[in-house]
Amino acid sequence: MxxxxxxxxxxxxxxxxxxxxxxxxxxxxxxxxxxxxxxxxxxxxxxxxxxxxxxxxxxxxxxxxxxxxxxxxxxxxxxxxxxxxxxxxxxxxxxxxxxxxxxxxxxxxxxxxxxxxxxxxxxxxxxxxxxxxxxxxxxxxxxxxxxxxxxxxxxxxxxxxxxxxxxxxxxxxxxxxxxxRPDVRPDYAREWEIEAMRGPQAAPDFLTDGDMETFFTRAWAVDRNSDRTGVRLASQRFEFARSSGGVAGGHPSNILDNPYPVGGVNINGDMPVILGPDGPTAGGFIVAATIVQAGLWKLGQLRPIGDRVRFREVSAEEAVELDAQLDALLSENSLEDA
Structure with missing residues (x-):
């Protein structure tokens, strides 16, 4: 038993x-x-x-x-x-x-x-x-x-x-x-900044430089149809760097099915979807950016209807440093007697 x-x-x-x-x-x-x-x-x-x-x-x-x-x-x-x-x-x-x-x-x-x-x-x-x-x-x-x-x-x-x-x-x-300790608790807000790296399918092959600028500067509203599978964001009419998906499909967001990363920002037609921890492992849409490991926790606190997200582009080196900082934060040193 x-x-x-x-x-x-x-x-x-x-x-x-x-x-x-x-x-x-x-x-x-x-x-x-x-x-x-x-x-x-x-x-x-x-x-x-x-x-x-x-x-x-x-x-x-x-x-x-x-x-x-x-x-x-x-x-x-x-x-x-x-x-x-x-x-x-x-x-x-x-x-x-x-x-x-x-x-x-x-x-x-x-x-x-x-x-x-x-x-x-x-x-x-x-x-x-x-x-x-x-x-x-x-x-x-x-x-x-x-x-x-x-x-x-x-x-x-x-x-x-x-x-x-x-x-x-x-x-x-x-x-x-x-x-x-109050000074080390994470800041929760209705306006979120989440660290991400572009790709694996971004400019210039799939999206335009203008699309990527919009992606990293726009405040994206969190859609009510969000869950552990994916956090859906407000729709956006992207320019796209090509007119269609070719053999993968008629829409330029289509690609031949490929693996999806955890935290990938999937462009499903005109709707960006951040793939959550229960998300699909593969599919036929481009992934414009991927949230870095140290930023993934913020997905769990995005509140449908009312919260907005801005993506901050970071380098691979900065992503590694942010992860180390998060691990250092999560220690007995961050506690005090109650």
Whole structure:
């Protein structure tokens, strides 16, 4: 019998889902890596920064599994043991048995107590719950991340539902209450700047220099039809450097099917779509730019309707440096006693 099954029967410390909200799934960082060739994007936390930060507060390894909560209206109960919990991500009211728990801060929850996350009014769109010991579900293809479109990973390959019981790993007692220092917390806003590199299909072969200038200077509105598969942006009539896609199709955004990078900005006709962690691994549209690793976490906090994005072009060297800075930020040095 699996750990999750034992938890369901009440024999294992864990958590019980009281209210799942719009969508709550078990996720982790970095997700199901190395599977692009088999047709799987990595899944995992859409905002990996907040997920990793919550794990550090809870005394877990940064790659421990936690819960990704979209928008809020979520509640859970800890069962059969006291547990350290932390919630990071979007602005929202969080309580433990009715007492406020600030986001980006940990505390110990007595067995039987209930954590609630109200609807987030923003900025930000997703919150991440880490519990001491991490969510103990069986890894699938090397990851506990949920991929709902493939019905695999996480808890039964699906979003969490009321009454679900999730097992917890051993937490060793957990640390005393801590919080993320205010001066190092990420800035959430309604106007976002996301670092990206052009290509693999950009000017001069597929788009014009004018198209790329527009791409990197326009404030792109986030479309309401956005999810973990892709963040859709406002449509744009591109000039394009060619009149058609040739043998790939009549529209100049068409190309012969090729692999897509995680975070690629796919130009689907007149609509740019940022490919999210559950996105397609291949397709027949150009990718004008690709978000660098250190900027991917921002996708998880883009709020449909109201948020806007500007892309900042960076070099490969700057992308590597930004990634190193992010890793340095995610450490015990960024915490203080609460």
């Amino acid at each position: 699996t750990e999750a099954a034992r938890a369901t029967r009440g024999q294992q410390p864990g958590i019980e889902i009281v209210e799942p909200g719009l969508q709550a799934t078990v996720q982790e960082h970095p997700g199901r890596t190395g599977m692009l060739g088999q047709g799987f994007f990595p899944s995992g936390a859409m905002d990996s920064l907040a997920m990793r930060a919550a794990n550090i507060l809870a005394g877990n390894a940064q790659n421990a599994a936690g819960i990704e909560v979209t928008l809020g209206n979520f509640a859970m109960r800890v069962v059969h043991r006291d547990s350290v919990v932390a919630v990071c991500g979007a602005d929202a009211e969080v309580t433990v048995d009715g007492e406020p728990l600030p986001t980006w801060q940990s505390r110990r929850m007595p067995a039987g107590s209930e954590l609630r996350i109200a609807i987030s009014t923003g900025p930000g769109f997703r919150l991440y719950v880490a519990v001491g010991g991490g969510i103990d579900v069986p890894p699938v293809f090397g990851s506990r991340a949920t991929y709902t479109m493939g019905a695999l990973g996480g808890y039964e390959g699906r979003p969490l539902a009321k009454g679900d019981r999730l097992a917890l790993g051993p937490d060793g007692g957990g640390p005393s209450p801590r919080r993320w």
